[in-house]
Amino acid sequence: MKISTKGRYGLTIMIELAKQYGQGPIPLRQIAAENDLSEAYLEQLVSPLRNSGLVKSVRGAYGGYMLSKPPHLISAADVIRVLEGPIQPVEGIENEAPPQRQLWMGIRDAVKNVLDTTSLEDLASYKEQDSDDGYMFYI
Amino acid sequence: MKISTKGRYGLTIMIELAKQYGQGPIPLRQIAAENDLSEAYLEQLVSPLRNSGLVKSVRGAYGGYMLSKPPHLISAADVIRVLEGPIQPVEGIENEAPPQRQLWMGIRDAVKNVLDTTSLEDLASYKEQDSDDGYMFYI
């Protein structure tokens, strides 16, 4: 029940690109440095993002990556789907017995709903709202 | 973003035990046969379920496993937590930047809500409701 670093770092890339949307291509090196991540690894993640059409690239000096659409038109679900595959809590849900099937579909829909209703703009323009203090991380 | 066979098969065990709750100990062999699963593998899964107190065991001939509480008092979340660990879409959520943190917590709460509100009784007494035909499995 995990989203791997593929989805996590991929989302980080997309949020950085969203923050600087409209300011020309952003090199991966910068994103890697700011988030303390491996540039070579990010390279592998951005490749499917480009193939799927979510980002555009410019090669050469002063090149980099940019979103191919405004941040409010790209959802977290779009990014996760490209990097982690279809949103589904189990493989082969159609072969499961009806009770389990109903459960997995419920989970899938709940997750999908959160990811679908969160845009890159939401994530990039995030402002601290009310305090998280006391909120439990593990449940 | 997956629940492995540990959680899935473990839930299958628990649902079978729920169906036959109050009818004495059920051997794993029977559950394995009915669901076409490896008995040796189920053995490994039921061990943590016993250690956590969700099931009780009776050794020897005519022995087996049984729920330690009525099915309506055990949630799917109880089972998944024992076999898959804490319900969390990413590791180390507290180290994530606030925007991502908010997203992961939203997903976690959504999943937790579905699992918490589904009891073994719900799963064991499942009756076909309205048709699933045409419902998409992959989204």
Add this chain to the structure above:
DNA sequence: ATATTTCCTTCCATTCTACTCGGGAATGCT
């Protein structure tokens, strides 16, 4: 005594994860 069943440990093949590395191709700057 024997069959059954849980209990416990170890081992194994395969796949996934999270990278690293090396090199090639395009582009801008001087």
Add this chain to the structure above:
DNA sequence: AGCATTCCCGAGTAGAATGGAAGGAAATAT
């Protein structure tokens, strides 16, 4: 033209997780 920068692409790799298999010991009913 030459050089630095940056994307692009494939291969390799150590470690962990997955999904089991195997063997034997201990308990219990008949």
